[in-house]
Amino acid sequence: MKIGYKLILGFLTVAMMVGVIGYIGVANSKHIGESFEQSERLDMPSLIATMEIESAARQASIKAMEYSLRGEKGDREKTFEALEKLDTHFNALEKSEETEISVKGQDPGDEASRIQAIGYKIDNLKTIIGKYIALKDQEISLEELFVKEEEIHNARKDLIHLLYEQKDYERKELDESLATTKSKITQGANIISILSLVSVFVAFLIGFFITRSISRPIQKLKNAANEISKGNLSITLDINSDDEIGDLSNAFNKMANDLVKYHKNLEKMVEDRxxxxxxxxxxxxxxxxxxxxxxxxxxxxxxxxxxxxxxxxxxxxxxxxxxxxxxxxxxxxxxxxxxxxxxxxxSRDGICISTRDGRLVDINQSWLDIFGYLREEVINMDVRGLYVNYDDRIRFQREIEQGGSVRDYEIKLFKKDGTEIDCIMTVMLWRANGGSILGYWGMIRDVTEQKLLEAQLIRAQKMEAIGTLAGGIAHDFNNTLQVILGYAQLLLDNK
Known part of the structure; x- marks a missing residue:
């Protein structure tokens, strides 16, 4: 086989193996994309519906209390609009869960019980808010309204507790889907790596055999040329190949025979001269x-x-x-x-350093005091579990990576014992020498007590305003009553 044909054959073999690796990579990417699509289609709607129910419950409670304070019809209408949204989002949650169970072939037992419990808590909250609005319409005393407000608060708290459990369940399913997808990515990467190593090995073998088929005959030619240069003109090459090197070997043998003839003539000429x-x-x-x-x-x-x-x-x-x-x-x-x-x-503020995927790398003692953890408990812990609202984590990360830092960001976080705390965070990017993002460097301050004091101050101001208003009304009523009593006394005196 000609040398050119050998090189072309080797190139085609390597190219074919590269094509196989590329095809496997494309197929694996397509499979991963389908897995992501299924996760987005099945898991995300339930999570979104759960968060919408939580938002509607908060809005209904707030608008009902605003109506009790201001008595505006707009607040009353917005309260009932929020209650209608509760039903709409709950129906969306039921539908998405039915679709997910049908597609994944899961046992609906625990899931159905949890959804049913959420529906019961929604109905309970709607009933209490409806009674609260009715009592307000009847203009009952503020003390009775405050009692109903406590019932609304407890009903909403129970509902939100179940919604947190539902969100945790949906997040776990989403994390499992992501873990499955990551496993597929890892498996595909391993297959591609193995095939790449095999391709490199095969390419090396092809290169070795092609090089050997060319270099060995050339080495024989070199050795034969050295022998001729030493005076051994009887050397002949035994290279049987039908490529260019075989042609060169035949030409070399012919040259060696010619040199023998020339050498004999030269010896005769030396003797004569x-x-x-x-x-x-x-x-x-x-x-x-x-x-x-x-x-x-x-x-x-x-x-x-x-x-x-x-x-x-x-x-x-x-x-x-x-x-x-x-x-x-x-x-x-x-x-x-x-x-x-x-x-x-x-530092009096909590300081932490985390990787880009939320794993803690280092923290100070103030951070441990704020959240109630021991140091050995938090190293490599996922900080995403500290967020009360998971959307805050996504929005927070996006703002950091877009702006490079976030300062005085108010957010709610969980302590180790599950209690919620209000915090203010200042976070900056942690970059490598080359500029790539390694993670985040942040400072956290617990402002829960400050928030409670502010809420108490606002409530006291509201009560003071209500007292002032009630005092003014009583004063005006007393003046009117004195006028009526005066006229009545005049009528009695005239009689």
Whole structure:
């Protein structure tokens, strides 16, 4: 086979294996895309409907209380609109869960019980709010309204508790879907890696055999040429191949035969011409002169060796100086790290460093005090579980990566014991030397007590306003009553 054909065959083989790897990669990507689509189609609607129910419940409660304070019809209408949204979103939740159970072939037992419990809590909240509105329409006393407000608060709290459980369940299903997808990605990557290694190995073998089929005959040609240069004109090549090297081997054998003929003629000419002896003598004298020049060069190189030795001493002194400077730089770096660690640990605000996927890398003692964890419990812990509202995590991450940092961001988080706290967060990106995002560096401050004090102040101001209004009304009523009593007394006196 011609050398060109061998190279083309090897190229086509490697190209075919690369094509197979590419096809597997495309098929795996398509399969992963379908898995993502199914997760988005089945898991996301239930999660969205759950969050919409929670929002509608909060809105209905707030509007009902605003109606009790201001008595505006617009607040009353918005309250009933929010209650209607509760039914709409609950129907959407039921429908999405039925679709998910049907597609995945799951047992509907626990899921159906949870959905039924949510429906019962929604009906209970609607009933209490309806009674609350009716009592307000009847203009009952504020004390009775406050009692009903407590019932609304408890009913909404029970509903939101179930909604949190539902959201946790949906998030777990979503995480399982993502884990399955990641497993498929890993499996596909492993298959592609193995095939890539096999392709590299096959390409190496093909290259080795092609190179060997070319280099071995060439090496034989080289050895034969060396033998001929030594005077062995009887050498012949035994290369049986029908490629270019075989043609070259035949030409070489023909050349060797011609050299034998020329050598015989040359020997005869040497015998006839003794004048060649003089030429040989001249060549010998030239060689003697060349050796003398080589000896002089050797003497000069000895002197150069001494100069190189002196230069090596100078280089050693310079190297010693560089080592001392490097040690000073290391000590300065260590001192800087100690100062940073002191500031990190002594800060009154909670400080944490996490990876991009939410895994904690380092925290200070203030952070542990805020959330009630031990240090060994939180290293590599997923901070996504701390968010009361999972959407806050997504929105928070998007704002950080778009703007580079987020300052004084108000958010609700869970402590270790499950209690909710109000926090203010300031977060910046943690980047590598090349600019890529490694994770996040953040400071957290617990403002729960401050929020409670603000809420109590607002409530006190509302009660003061209600008292002032009631006092004004009583004063006006008393004035009107005095006028009526005065006229009645005049009528009695006239009689």
């Amino acid at each position: 003794t004048a060649e002896l003089k030429t040989a003598n001249n060549l010998l004298q030239k060689e003697i002169s060349e050796r003398r020049r080589n000896e002089e060069s050797l003497f000069k190189s000895t002197n150069l060796t001494q100069v190189a030795y002196n230069q090596s001493i100078i280089y050693a002194e310079h190297l010693k100086k560089e080592i001392a400077e490097h040690k000073l730089a290391e000590e300065a770096l260590k001192e800087s790290e100690n100062r940073y660690r002191t500031l990190f640990e002594d």
